[in-house]
Amino acid sequence: MTTPQCKQCFLFQDSLSNGPPFGVLHEGRYWRLSHAYPASMPGWLILQAKTHQTALHLMTLDEYLELGLILDCATKALQELTRCEKQHCVSVGDGMYGNHVTFHIIPRREGASVEYDDFSLLFACLSPNEQTCLSRDDVALFCLKFAKILEL
Numbered sequence: 001m002t003t004p005q006c007k008q009c010f011l012f013q014d015s016l017s018n019g020p021p022f023g024v025l026h027e028g029r030y031w032r033l034s035h036a037y038p039a040s041m042p043g044w045l046i047l048q049a050k051t052h053q054t055a056l057h058l059m060t061l062d063e064y065l066e067l068g069l070i071l072d073c074a075t076k077a078l079q080e081l082t083r084c085e086k087q088h089c090v091s092v093g094d095g096m097y098g099n100h101v102t103f104h105i106i107p108r109r110e111g112a113s114v115e116y117d118d119f120s121l122l123f124a125c126l127s128p129n130e131q132t133c134l135s136r137d138d139v140a141l142f143c144l145k146f147a148k149i150l151e152l
Helices: 009-016 061-082 119-126 134-148
Strands: 024-027 031-035 045-049 086-091 104-107
Touching: 024 061, 024 134, 031 061, 031 134, 045 061, 061 086, 061 104, 061 134
Parallel strands: none
Antiparallel strands: 024 031, 031 045, 045 104, 086 104
């Protein structure tokens, strides 16, 4: 279900006719997995609810089942591609991604700075300056490699 007044619902409906936005890795029935852009960290993934879900307690069992499958496959592919030590998975349903339930899947590289344990500093990676921002080509190359190993 979508809501016409919701900006996020509008964007998902628009992408059905105009194609998905840059960096989309997987389109499920309930979820869209994409690479964050702009970003300064390769492998920062965004998992967004495609239906008008504004809180976790409102989700259906089918939405949770697909969520679990995508998280399982995405974190394993992320570890294989980046060799990250572990991944952080943070649910944020407000702000730049609208009011929909949204998960950020963030690779933590081995030996990463302790400052990245502070999520306010970590989320600064989504507002990079010109020197630290990944290029569209870098993100596109990451997405191609990731898609080859993503088992969904």
